[in-house]
Amino acid sequence: MSIQEKQEVDILKSGSRAHMGERTFSDRLFRLFNFLFLGFVSVATLYPFWYICVGSISSMNHIYTSKILLWPDGFSLAAYRHVLNNPGIPRAFGNSIFIVIVGTALSMLLTTIGAYVLSKPYLPGRKYMTLFIVITMLFNGGLIPFYLTLRWLHLIDTIWVLIVPTAISTYNMILMRNFLMSVPSALEESAQMDGAGHFTTLFKIYIPLSKPVLATVTLFYAVGNWNAFFNAIVFLNKPDYQPIQVLLREVLVMNRADLLIFEDFRLNAPTEIVKMALVVVTILPIIMIYPFLQKYFVKGVMMGSIKG
């Protein structure tokens, strides 16, 4: 009996090996085309990034002579020097960094507290509280009433308009609540028997146990804050608190090359190249944390789609 079983397993194994290494002509053809197709997709995905990197360090404005950039033409960091010395650009960067740090901290504070309270199955009224926040995912007042509300609160033209009104993402809060609900309640009970209050329970028991979900949600908020631009365009009229994304939009999309010009003409580099350097500098923080982003974002998507 056991020998027979073993034989079956061997057959399956050889079968799986055959699946791995089919060598018929049509199969080779398929693999070739699949390889070419996926190669094309990868190149098309990466080329825009390559294009700006190569362009930003080219010494001459040679994109006008050969449009398809494959390799840098000469080498110059003039565009980067220009970007870093332009007073408007570091200010916009500073604003973005402030928004990411303060905004993400506030978001995490509110989201964790909300998720913790809503994760208590024994809390009377929990259903109504959850309903109260979930309704806002299905229906909202729309852009104009939202704008009028912010004006009524005197938040327009302050930096807080980019932080407070977007502090909570209901999706993130539900994601975190679902995770906290999976923490065994026995842990909480034993902590409370030892006289721990809710703050101690939350910080000593729940938070250490929920590191993956906390990392995911923190990254969701941080990337969201770094990439956000629409609220800043609509709710800020002065450039004082403008984040980098808004400056980028004005330079890249509205073609406001004048924003790149400042007194020190020695540093002057061709506009197109300066634009590329600005994009590279803005993408850099995202690229630097990309390995984490990839890992935790994918986790977040899976958690969301399972318990959605």
Next chain:
Amino acid sequence: MVKANGSGKPRKSTVLRALRMHWELYLLFIPILLWYAVFCYVPMGGIIIAFKDFKVLRGIWESPWIGFGNFQRFISSPAFRATLGNTVIISLMNLAFVFPAPIIFSILLNEVQRTFLKRFIQTVSYLPHFISWTIAGGLFYMLLSPSSGAVNGVIELLGGQPINFMGSSKYFRWVLVLSSIWKGLGWGAIVYLAAIAGVDEELYEAATIDGAKRFAKIWNITIPSIMNVIVIMLILQVGNILNVNFEQVFILINDTVLGVGETIEYYIYRVGLFSTNNYSLGATVGLFKSVIGLVLILCTNALAKRLTDGGGIW
């Protein structure tokens, strides 16, 4: 037993007891409650300006009621047909081209046998998802530029004339479709790749023993096993037919392509905040879109739920 005493009192005492027992948790929740009240429910109340002729100087309460006047104005204006048409056409193009792209991508990626290569392509494919629409839009403006863009470089190399993609009514919607695919392909594939990874390897092995070729395996094993996910995603997508990515349109649109690219949401922004500050009209169009969108989403969500709870699609 306790309830027999009276109808109102015991309830009240339960509420009081709950408050007394869990006052810390309720106290913790107050900031959350306030945030939702101020930033979500106050704007919902603000929708009443859709039924008023709102004047900033007179305020919301003093502005006169005009009933459905704003709705009539919107529905009888040419903007109604134009923006609704653009929104639905762009959504249908997205359904036809953007929706299937990650499915095809994930099926083909699954056929790659070298794990390193598979993981590399997948990692690369996510990257555009993390880039803001400002940068994505800026990159498209650069690459599609008729005077300096690489895409027109290729067209000229092949002997064609440069095309002004961004300023052409003929191509603008295709720019939207293409940029959506570029930005969302790898990200959208995650769900499908996960579903494919869940397929029992023995099915493929058994099929191989039976002499099934690669296409037969894709057709008879891979596709049926992710069909549930495809149908659910499709239904949810249909529910969002009035929601074309606003940030994308906002970045890519310009005056020359307003006629083919202006969606309902962009129209709300334009008449409400950008060019005319007609708050009442903006709120009206917003309410119109929210209500129809809500009905669509509730219907499609219910359908999706029934299909998943019923233990399979068919």
